[in-house]
Amino acid sequence: MTNADLIPLPVRRYFRDLSASHSTLGKIDGMWRDHGFTLSDVPNDESGERRSRWRRYEDGVDWTDPADARRVLKVYEHLLDEGQLTKDELKAARAALRRHDFVMYPNGMIDSQRLYAARLRKSVPQPPASLSALRDPSMILDSFGRIARALPDDPAQAIGSAKELVEATAKTVLQERGVPFDDRNVKLPWLVDTTQRELHLHPQTLAPGPDGSLAVKRILGGLSGIAMGLVELRNEGYGTGHAPAGPRIGLHRRHAVLAVGAAHVWCQLVLDTFADPGAPWRTAAPVAQTAAAPAGL
Template sequence: MNADLISKRTRNAFREILVGWTLAEITTEFDNEGFSADLDHAPSVDGQRRTRVEQLYHRIDFSDPRHVSRLLEVYQTVVATTRNYNSETAQTLLDHLHRDGVDTSGTSFKVPLRGHSSLQPLGAVAKIFTADQLQTQIARINASIETDPALAIGTAKELVETTCKTILADLGEAHGSLDLGDLVKATTKALKLVPDGVPNEAKGAEAIKKTLRSLGATVAGLGEMRNFYGSGHGQDGRARGLTPRHARLAVGAASTLAMFLFETHHARGS
C-alpha cells in the first residue's frame, strides 16, 4: 500500500477549521472538486460538521496524486478564506502542508512528489558518480509515473543505458552505439560479478548474468510496448495506453538492475 501524500495531522487540522463552516458550505466546496460524502460511514468524532468532513475524507484515496490534487484545491480555498479573518491560523495550515511537502508558492497548491522507493538509493549513487544525466532521469521518472506512464517507461530504459555507459566509461571500455541488451551484456562482461574463490564461480556468474539480462529484457520489452500504445499513427479513439502499474514494473526492474551494476562496480574498487 502506498503512503498517504497528505498526513492525518494535516487532514485533522483542516477538519477543525471547517467546523466553523456550515454543512452546506463544506459539502459545496468538496462537491466543486468532485467529492461526495459517504453517508453510511460513521466516524468516531463529535459534531455534525466533523462527521461530514470525515465522511467526505472516507471516499478520498490520500495516496493517489489525482485525488490529492483535487483535495488541495479545497484546501487552497480554506486557507484563503481563513486568511481573511485570522492570518496566523492560515499560516499554521500552510505549515502543515509544507511539512507534507506541498508546494504552495504558485497560483495553485502542488501535490507532493514522493519518489519511487527503488530510485532513492540510486539517486545517492548518481551523486557519488556525479552522473547528472542519471539524476535528471530519476527526477523525470518520479514526476511522470502517475501522470505520464509512457514517459516514465521510456526514461527507465534510458536510465539503464546511462548506467551501463557510465560504468563502461569508468572502466575505459568502449560502448559505441549498442542497444540496451548489448549494453547490459557488455557491462556484465566488464564487471566480475562474483568474488574470487567462490565455489562454482563460473556457474554463479552465469546465473547472475541471466537474471540481469531478464531485468534488462523486461525494461526493453515495456519500452517496445510503449511504441504500440503511443500517440502517433491515428490510433483508435478507444485505445488505452500503458498505466502507472506498467511504469512501476519498468522502473522497478530498471532501478534494481542499475543499482546492482553500480554496487558491483563499487565493490570492484573502481
C-alpha cells in the same frame, strides 16, 4: 505551517476543536498512541486541557512526511468513528475536509490528492549512494529526475526513462572502464551485456565467493533480461521513444512501476559493484575484448 504541510492548519484546528468537544483525555491518548504517536513535552498556549493534550501530540508530527500525515488521518478517522457525533456533525466534518481538498469516503477513510501525490513521490526510486564513485553521474541523475516527474501520472514517459536509466548507467560505467562504443548507435542489450562482463556480473563470469554461486548466477541471468524487456516494452509503443500507431490501450502506472523497479535494481547493482573496493572485478584478470558494439536500438 508551510506550503509543504500535507494537512493544513485549518483542518488540524477543526479536529483539535472536535476532540475537545467529544473526547476524554484517555480517549485522546488512546487514539494517538494507537497510531504510533507519543506525547510531546513542549508546552502550548491552547485553552482547555483536552485541546492542549491533542496539540501536544500534534507537535510530534512531521507534517511534510506522507507516512506521518497518513497516520494523522487515521487518528481523525478514529475520532469520527467514535459514535458520538450526530449526522449533522459528520456532515459538517465532511464539508470542512472538502474545503481543503480532502475527501471522506463512505467507509470512513479520509484522503487527499495532495497526500496521494506526495506518497507517489516518496515511492519513486532514488539514486544510490554509490553514484558518488563516478566522475560524472549527470546522465544517470538526469534519468532519475525524468522518472520522478513521470511516474505519478505519465507511465509511457516513465517506461521510456527507465530504459534510458539502464542505458545511461551502462554507458557511464563503460566510459569509466575505458571500453569504447559508438554512443549514437550502440544497442542497449550490448551495453548491458558488456557492462555486466566488465564488472564480473555476467552469469558466465567466474568469480569467487557468493558472486560465483549458482544462486547469484540465476539472479544475474534474470537481470540480464531486464534490458531486452525494457527495449521490447518501449518498442511495442508502451514507452516514449517509439510512437505507437494508436492510443496506448491498457497502460497503467503499475506497468511503469514494474519497468522503473527493474531498471533501478539493475542500476543499483551495477553502481554498488563498481564502487565496491572488494568486488571481484577489481582483482580478476581483465575481461577479454568484446566484439565491437553493433549499431541499432
